[in-house]
Amino acid sequence: RKEVEQDPGPFNVPEGATVAFNCTYSNSASQSFFWYRQDCRKEPKLLMSVYSSGNEDGRFTAQLNRASQYISLLIRDSKLSDSATYLCVVNSNYGGSQGNLIFGKGTKLSVKP
Amino acid sequence: DGGITQSPKYLFRKEGQNVTLSCEQNLNHDAMYWYRQDPGQGLRLIYYSQIVNDFQKGDIAEGYSVSREKKESFPLTVTSAQKNPTAFYLCASRVRDRGNNEQFFGPGTRLTVL
Numbered sequence: 366r367k368e369v370e371q372d373p374g375p376f377n378v379p380e381g382a383t384v385a386f387n388c389t390y391s392n393s394a395s396q397s398f399f400w401y402r403q404d405c406r407k408e409p410k411l412l413m414s415v416y417s418s419g420n421e422d423g424r425f426t427a428q429l430n431r432a433s434q435y436i437s438l439l440i441r442d443s444k445l446s447d448s449a450t451y452l453c454v455v456n457s458n459y460g461g462s463q464g465n466l467i468f469g470k471g472t473k474l475s476v477k478p
Numbered sequence: 479d480g481g482i483t484q485s486p487k488y489l490f491r492k493e494g495q496n497v498t499l500s501c502e503q504n505l506n507h508d509a510m511y512w513y514r515q516d517p518g519q520g521l522r523l524i525y526y527s528q529i530v531n532d533f534q535k536g537d538i539a540e541g542y543s544v545s546r547e548k549k550e551s552f553p554l555t556v557t558s559a560q561k562n563p564t565a566f567y568l569c570a571s572r573v574r575d576r577g578n579n580e581q582f583f584g585p586g587t588r589l590t591v592l
Contacts, residue, residue, distance in 0.1 A: 396579075397579040406588075407585070407586070408583035408585050409521070409568070410583070411580055411582075452521075456579045464528070465523065465526065469520055
């Protein structure tokens with residue numbers, strides 16, 4: 366089983382649409398969860414951390430289901446500028462280090478006018 | 479401004495040559511990381527360092543070497559032993575805090591082997 370799995374997409378949506386990304390992870394001991402955004406040919410940048418109680422930042426809502434080892438990201442009222450690849454990221458204890466991160470392959474989003 | 483810098487942005491190498499990619503951070507972060515990204519693939523960990531003068535192999539360390547002589551610097555050498563070195567290389571760093579695993583990335587170096 367892959368450590369972090371995401372639907373690769375692409376998701377092609379019109380402006381204003383609501384889009385949801387899902388992610389599953391295999392390490393039940395993981396404690397930190399993130400969504401990163403990566404623009405084409407750029408470095409990943411943190412979009413938001415994901416907390417057990419769920420969290421919202423403007424049009425973005427992230428949720429975590431520890432029992433199902435499932436993470437989601439919801440984008441409401443999508444903008445052209447939301448077009449990017451969204452990476453689901455989970456911490457691991459590789460080599461005894463809880464600070465190491467495991468990255469999903471990403472889900473590509475394309476928002477059209 | 480604090481941040482992570484990587485140089486060069488683009489690098490071309492002939493087969494059989496070693497090349498060194500630079501990564502510098504002025505965020506006072508303890509831990510630093512090197513990743514490789516191939517098209518359509520996730521980031522794969524090459525090496526990481528939790529503290530000066532110490533580093534550990536990641537998932538794909540073969541054909542690479544690193545050093546961590548200063549807190550601010552974590553250079554990566556791609557040796558001729560790396561069979562398929564053409565890729566996008568990303569350096570990252572983070573505070574060595576058990577409660578905070580967020581990593582900050584540099585702009586990356588695109589390496590092409592001719």
